[in-house]
Amino acid sequence: MKRSILLATAARYLMPLMLIFSVFLLLRGHNEIGGGFVGGLVAASALMLYGIAISPAALRTLLPVEPRLLVGLGLLAALTSGLLPVLTGRPFLTGLWLKTPLPVIGKVGTPLLFDTGVYFVVVGVVMWILLSLAEEEAK
Amino acid sequence: MLTSQLTWLVLTLAGGVLFAAFAPLLRRRAERLAAPLLALLPLAVFVQLLAALPAVQMGETAQARFDWVPALGLSLTFTLDGLGLAMGLLIAGIGALVILYGGAYLHGHPSLGRFYAVVLLFMTAMLGIALSGNALLLFVFWELTSITSFLLIGFEHERPGARAAAWQALLVTGGGGLALMAGFALLAVITGSFEMNVWAARAAEIAVHPLAPAAFLLILGGAATKSAQFPFHFWLPNAMEAPTPVSAYLHSATMVKAGVFLLARLFPVLGGLPLWTPALTTLGLLTLVGASLLALAQTDLKRLLAYTTVSALGMLVFLLGLGTPLALKTAALFLVTHALYKGALFLSAGSVDHGTGTRDIARLGGIGRAMPFTAAAAGLAALSMAGLPPLLGFIAKELVYETTLEAAAPLLLTGLTLVANAATVVVAVWVGWRPFWGRPGDDHLHPHEGTPGLWGPPLLLALLGLALGLFPALTGDGLIAPMTAAIVGQSVKVKLALWHGLTPMLGLSALTLLLGVGLAALRRVVQPRIAAFWRALAPLGPANLYHRFVHGLLSLASWQTAVLQNGYLRVYALVIVLTTAALAGLTIVLKDVTLTLSPWQPPRFYDFILVGVILTAAFLVTRSRSRVATIALLGSIGFSIAVIFLLYSAPDLAMVQFAIETLTVILFVLVLYKLPKFSRLSSTPTRIADVFFALTGGLLMTLIMLLVSRHASDASAAAYYAANSLSQANGRNIVNVILVDFRGLDTLGEITVLAIAAIGVFSLIRLGGKPGRKQRAVPKGGRTK
Numbered sequence: 001m002k003r004s005i006l007l008a009t010a011a012r013y014l015m016p017l018m019l020i021f022s023v024f025l026l027l028r029g030h031n032e033i034g035g036g037f038v039g040g041l042v043a044a045s046a047l048m049l050y051g052i053a054i055s056p057a058a059l060r061t062l063l064p065v066e067p068r069l070l071v072g073l074g075l076l077a078a079l080t081s082g083l084l085p086v087l088t089g090r091p092f093l094t095g096l097w098l099k100t101p102l103p104v105i106g107k108v109g110t111p112l113l114f115d116t117g118v119y120f121v122v123v124g125v126v127m128w129i130l131l132s133l134a135e136e137e138a139k
Numbered sequence: 140m141l142t143s144q145l146t147w148l149v150l151t152l153a154g155g156v157l158f159a160a161f162a163p164l165l166r167r168r169a170e171r172l173a174a175p176l177l178a179l180l181p182l183a184v185f186v187q188l189l190a191a192l193p194a195v196q197m198g199e200t201a202q203a204r205f206d207w208v209p210a211l212g213l214s215l216t217f218t219l220d221g222l223g224l225a226m227g228l229l230i231a232g233i234g235a236l237v238i239l240y241g242g243a244y245l246h247g248h249p250s251l252g253r254f255y256a257v258v259l260l261f262m263t264a265m266l267g268i269a270l271s272g273n274a275l276l277l278f279v280f281w282e283l284t285s286i287t288s289f290l291l292i293g294f295e296h297e298r299p300g301a302r303a304a305a306w307q308a309l310l311v312t313g314g315g316g317l318a319l320m321a322g323f324a325l326l327a328v329i330t331g332s333f334e335m336n337v338w339a340a341r342a343a344e345i346a347v348h349p350l351a352p353a354a355f356l357l358i359l360g361g362a363a364t365k366s367a368q369f370p371f372h373f374w375l376p377n378a379m380e381a382p383t384p385v386s387a388y389l390h391s392a393t394m395v396k397a398g399v400f401l402l403a404r405l406f407p408v409l410g411g412l413p414l415w416t417p418a419l420t421t422l423g424l425l426t427l428v429g430a431s432l433l434a435l436a437q438t439d440l441k442r443l444l445a446y447t448t449v450s451a452l453g454m455l456v457f458l459l460g461l462g463t464p465l466a467l468k469t470a471a472l473f474l475v476t477h478a479l480y481k482g483a484l485f486l487s488a489g490s491v492d493h494g495t496g497t498r499d500i501a502r503l504g505g506i507g508r509a510m511p512f513t514a515a516a517a518g519l520a521a522l523s524m525a526g527l528p529p530l531l532g533f534i535a536k537e538l539v540y541e542t543t544l545e546a547a548a549p550l551l552l553t554g555l556t557l558v559a560n561a562a563t564v565v566v567a568v569w570v571g572w573r574p575f576w577g578r579p580g581d582d583h584l585h586p587h588e589g590t591p592g593l594w595g596p597p598l599l600l601a602l603l604g605l606a607l608g609l610f611p612a613l614t615g616d617g618l619i620a621p622m623t624a625a626i627v628g629q630s631v632k633v634k635l636a637l638w639h640g641l642t643p644m645l646g647l648s649a650l651t652l653l654l655g656v657g658l659a660a661l662r663r664v665v666q667p668r669i670a671a672f673w674r675a676l677a678p679l680g681p682a683n684l685y686h687r688f689v690h691g692l693l694s695l696a697s698w699q700t701a702v703l704q705n706g707y708l709r710v711y712a713l714v715i716v717l718t719t720a721a722l723a724g725l726t727i728v729l730k731d732v733t734l735t736l737s738p739w740q741p742p743r744f745y746d747f748i749l750v751g752v753i754l755t756a757a758f759l760v761t762r763s764r765s766r767v768a769t770i771a772l773l774g775s776i777g778f779s780i781a782v783i784f785l786l787y788s789a790p791d792l793a794m795v796q797f798a799i800e801t802l803t804v805i806l807f808v809l810v811l812y813k814l815p816k817f818s819r820l821s822s823t824p825t826r827i828a829d830v831f832f833a834l835t836g837g838l839l840m841t842l843i844m845l846l847v848s849r850h851a852s853d854a855s856a857a858a859y860y861a862a863n864s865l866s867q868a869n870g871r872n873i874v875n876v877i878l879v880d881f882r883g884l885d886t887l888g889e890i891t892v893l894a895i896a897a898i899g900v901f902s903l904i905r906l907g908g909k910p911g912r913k914q915r916a917v918p919k920g921g922r923t924k
Binding site: 029030031032033034035036037038041042044045048052068071072074075078079082092093095097107109111114115117118121122124125126128129130132133134136137 | 790791794795798799801802805806808809810812813868869870871872874875876878879880883884886887890891893894896897898900901904905
């Protein structure tokens, strides 16, 4: 695949912006349009744009962890958010909220952890599939 | 007091499971120390049970209860009574010895750590069965023993024989487990509880209930498969593929007794059914006599022992079936006796195998001089098995004859028992005497005695059989009486003695010995004839039926897989669309739904544009001759739908749709180069049929959408979410609140499925990515909203 300099340069700047936007979607999801699922999709698109514009190998070195680890971490986060209320004697997946909202993030509670889990699973799954396909391509 | 002891016991067991998980690590770090350290767990349980024995002898029972899933009637109820205690002593005591023995027997084996872990897990499960007071809890432990048994039979999983035997054992006992579950469920339907003491208290009510015979037969099915009763006996001899310590522990001393234990446990509940005695005595006698005759055809030490184990289990079921206080007392005594002598014999058979490299009794002979301790252990245990005084086996056999003589058809029952007992004596001689002191069949054996770990445990078990036999009164009062009391449900006097005077039982014992020793001496004549007889019968045997059944099941499975899972994505899509259309269409027709259009807003001009784009693109897709154009056209459909979402105020859906469409295009770009040249392969009639199917699917969806919008039955749900989203779930975005809070469990399930799908896709890419192999289509990692 021939590289386009325009695309590669744009991707370098767009990727971090889109990642920040995806986190923004995740955090505001409970009250405004957004959420972990769409946030994860946006993050995956951002990373994939980088991977296609520059190279899958470059994307791989950029990622701090394996995509499949993200999937596992995401599931673990979602499960933890369900089990935390069990520890306090409430049914599985009951929403627990901190009384005072944190600066920047806003209201914090187990549903946010759950949504973060969804976010990571989505990023992980999409990256896992697309990156393996892209690497097959590069061979 | 006893209750707190029971609680501690349960806590020890729970700790034991965690302990078991570290066994492989411990083994890697400290090969020598691992076995003694791990044996401390069963030893601790053993000591705790011994400490509880005096109170249980006084007639006390204890119950400890922890709620688990109260809504299902599932609570962790543990009870401690004479039966559970005696069973627990056997499980923990033999368990400790087997861990020590296994360390020596499998010394240097790469998977010794796994052996320790699974044996400890099995022991915990088995103790769970012995102590459960709740039927559901018992069932969980029951299945856990089946699974650990599977893992241990297939311990040497590189060998196809071991794998096949493990699979067979799992299928037979697992199938029985299902029947058992159904039986428990029926009893729960009758009584409204899964607590076994509730069942016992309402036994009279159960006995007259029309569902009771079905419940009994189902439970009997579970017990018969687990305890290898005819016609399910064949898995047990095959299970001898397991390492010998496993055979000794699971497949003779403890696990196969679980079925018998369950029948004894449920005697107060089901013993009053008219079906109980005929069903159990017939089953038990068939197994007893059949297996003891099958045993005579064997030449392998372990298979000889396995078939006599089956016959002993038949004896136990038969005795429980008779159900008289004397028979129950005999069953309790026989259970303990058999566990001790059979455990010892199995372990010595393993030592013989270890010391000579063979288990064939035709080759073995004269190794007693080289292996004196093993010979002593095997000899002592064989004496108990043959029923000679002053061993425990003698007392048990006297009691068996006393029971049959007292029963309804004394001549027939005593005769059949005599045959089986004589065959047992034959096997005792072949296993306990011949290999050690008989004429050698092979001069190249080079026998040598193993480490103390290999002869200590069997010798200890055999000596225990001697000690309990020497002090019959102590054994009777201390162990057998509480056991019998727990089975009967009231306290019972048990007087055991070695010498009863000149009784018919003594005469029968002598006759048994005479017959047995005579037959044993004629091994070369007897064995081939009996083997030939069984070979002739084999095509009719249940083992053959089992193989045919499994073979048929597999053929059926591969046939239906070939039809339904043929690997063509277009066929899958077709099947899904047509099935949905047929089922949903049928429902619409049957329910006689009349379709009236709900009042609708007049479409705006941009609606026409969007619908126009979608329709044109959909039509052009079918005419397209280029793959890139097709992808672009499909993309334009997706984006148009997203715009529609946006226009009709569903911004969340629109965003997801945009993102999914974008990623789909990327996905297509990545696989584009791998796909074959785009060409038309289907014939014109096929394409016409496809048009018809597509229209059917589309029409059905349209119809359903119209019906849904007419009913608008979701209005109340929508109102509920709108009203409660902020107050109960702290969020204003209802879509997101539903996803992460109201229906959070669904989402958790969905992301799990997503992760599993990703694993599948990844492995398909890795497998199918090799050049020359056909690449399958990759499913989209999206989800429906």
